[in-house]
Amino acid sequence: MSVAAPAASSAPAVAPSADPSRRAPLPVLGRDVSVPLVTGGEAPYAALDYAASAPALQRVWDDVAAYAPYYGSVHRGAGYLSQVSTELFENARRTVARFLDCREDDQAVFTRSTTDSLNLLARALPADCRVFVFETEHHAALLPWRDASVTCLDAPRSHQEAVASLERALAARDPHGPALVCVTGASNVTGELWPVRELAAVAHAHGARIVLDAAQLAPHRPVSVRDLDVDWVAFSGHKLYAPFGAGVLAGRPDWLDAADPYLAGGGASRRVVRRADGGVDVDWHDGAARHEAGSPNVIGAHAVASACTALTEAGFDALAARERRLTDLVRAGLASVPGVRVLSLFGDGAPRVGVISFVVDGWNSSHLAAALSAEYGIGVRDGLFCAHPLVGALLGGDAGGRGECGAPEAAPGERSLNAVRVSFGAGTPDEHVERFVRAVRELVRDGARWTYRTEDGRCVPAV
Numbered sequence: 001m002s003v004a005a006p007a008a009s010s011a012p013a014v015a016p017s018a019d020p021s022r023r024a025p026l027p028v029l030g031r032d033v034s035v036p037l038v039t040g041g042e043a044p045y046a047a048l049d050y051a052a053s054a055p056a057l058q059r060v061w062d063d064v065a066a067y068a069p070y071y072g073s074v075h076r077g078a079g080y081l082s083q084v085s086t087e088l089f090e091n092a093r094r095t096v097a098r099f100l101d102c103r104e105d106d107q108a109v110f111t112r113s114t115t116d117s118l119n120l121l122a123r124a125l126p127a128d129c130r131v132f133v134f135e136t137e138h139h140a141a142l143l144p145w146r147d148a149s150v151t152c153l154d155a156p157r158s159h160q161e162a163v164a165s166l167e168r169a170l171a172a173r174d175p176h177g178p179a180l181v182c183v184t185g186a187s188n189v190t191g192e193l194w195p196v197r198e199l200a201a202v203a204h205a206h207g208a209r210i211v212l213d214a215a216q217l218a219p220h221r222p223v224s225v226r227d228l229d230v231d232w233v234a235f236s237g238h239k240l241y242a243p244f245g246a247g248v249l250a251g252r253p254d255w256l257d258a259a260d261p262y263l264a265g266g267g268a269s270r271r272v273v274r275r276a277d278g279g280v281d282v283d284w285h286d287g288a289a290r291h292e293a294g295s296p297n298v299i300g301a302h303a304v305a306s307a308c309t310a311l312t313e314a315g316f317d318a319l320a321a322r323e324r325r326l327t328d329l330v331r332a333g334l335a336s337v338p339g340v341r342v343l344s345l346f347g348d349g350a351p352r353v354g355v356i357s358f359v360v361d362g363w364n365s366s367h368l369a370a371a372l373s374a375e376y377g378i379g380v381r382d383g384l385f386c387a388h389p390l391v392g393a394l395l396g397g398d399a400g401g402r403g404e405c406g407a408p409e410a411a412p413g414e415r416s417l418n419a420v421r422v423s424f425g426a427g428t429p430d431e432h433v434e435r436f437v438r439a440v441r442e443l444v445r446d447g448a449r450w451t452y453r454t455e456d457g458r459c460v461p462a463v
C-alpha cells in the first residue's frame, strides 16, 4: 500500500505552542515529522498510539547515542569497552530495580518484551501450579500458561467484583498446590486501572503468588513492587519510550532459580562438561544470568534504564496530572459526538491512564481510523487490541475481525465488530488530542472526504 504525498502543501503547519503547559512534558523523537494528507498538503504527525508503541524519548536516544561508541560485548570480553558495556548493563539492571521499588533479594531479568517476560515466568512455574487470570487480559497475559491448569475468570464490572471473584476462585482451589494470579495494572483497551494491591492481598491470603502485567501501567504511573506487594512485574521498553528491543521481568528469584533456563546457551551456564557416554552435563547459573543466555541486549537495557530515569526525574505526579487533563478532554470531546460509545468495564468514575477505546454508531472502526490517518495525520489503532475476549465482552458478543471498508460495519444500534483506540502520554502535546477530537467530530458529522477500500484486510485510501 502506498499513499502518495501531494505535491503542494496546503494544510497549515501547527507551530509548537508558546504556552509551555500545552507542550509535551518530555520531548520525543518524531515530534517534528509531517505526513502527507490524502486530501492535499501535510500535517504534523499526531502519534496517538502510545499503547502499542510509544515514541522514543529524546533523552533515551541521546543516552544510547552517547554510549554507542563504547559498545562492546557484555560479560564475555577482556577489553575496556567490554568492561564499560558490562558495567552499563548491570547498572541498567539496578536502575530498573530501583524504578520498580524492588525488594532487596528480587532479581530483574532483561527479556525482549512483556510477552517474553510472561512466557519466561510461565516456563518457571512449579509443577501442578494453577494459574488464575481474568478474561480481560491482553493475550500476552492470557495465553502463556497453556501448560498449566488455567482458570479464566469473567470480566468483572467493578474493582469490588474483581476482588470478590478472585477470592471465590482461590478459595475453591486445592490450598496445598502452588498458584499464580496474573493481572494487568492498566487495561490496554479501556485504560482503566485495576485494584492490584487488593488482588495481591487476596492472592497472598490464599497462598498464591501474583504477577503484574505493567505493560500499560509503568509508562503512566509509578510501580512499586513493595507497595503493591506483587511477586513479579513485567513490562516492555518500547511502551516506555525505549524502543530498543528490551523488556523486564522483575521479582522473586526462587521459582526462576528452580526452573530450567528459559534459553539454553552461553551466559546461562556456569560449567559444561562432556560426559564419557557422549552426553553433556551443565551447571546452570542462578540469578538473572540463568534466563539471559546469549549476548545480552545492552543497548536495549541501557535505553530502558534511561527511560526509567527520565520518567522518575519528570515526576509521575506531574505526568499523571497532565495526562488526566488530556484524558478528560478526550472523553468529554468524544461524549459530545453523537453515536460515540466509549468502552469501559468499571464506569465513568474509574481511575484510568491515557488509553481510550470507542465505537461510533454506523461507522466501521477501521474506516474511521484510516480517515483519521489519511485526512488528519493522526495515528490511532483499530481492531481488537490483542484482547479478543475483553473487546468481545465490551461490544456484546464474540468480537469479530475488521469490517469491510466503505460499508459501515454496524448500522445504528447494532453492535460493532471492533473499536478505535486512542492513546497518549508524556510526549503528547495538547494540540494532538485537540485535533483528534475535532477530527472525530468532523468525520462523524460530515463523513469522510476520501474513499477507502480494503487491502490485505486493512482499510486504505483508494488512491
Ligand code: PLP
Pocket (backbone or CB within 6 Å): 051, 052, 113, 114, 115, 116, 138, 140, 141, 184, 186, 187, 188, 213, 215, 216, 236, 238, 386
Ligand atoms: N500486556 C498489555 C496490557 C499490553 O498492552 C501489551 C501490548 O500491547 C502486552 C502485554 C504485550 O506487550 P509486548 O507486545 O511488548 O510484549
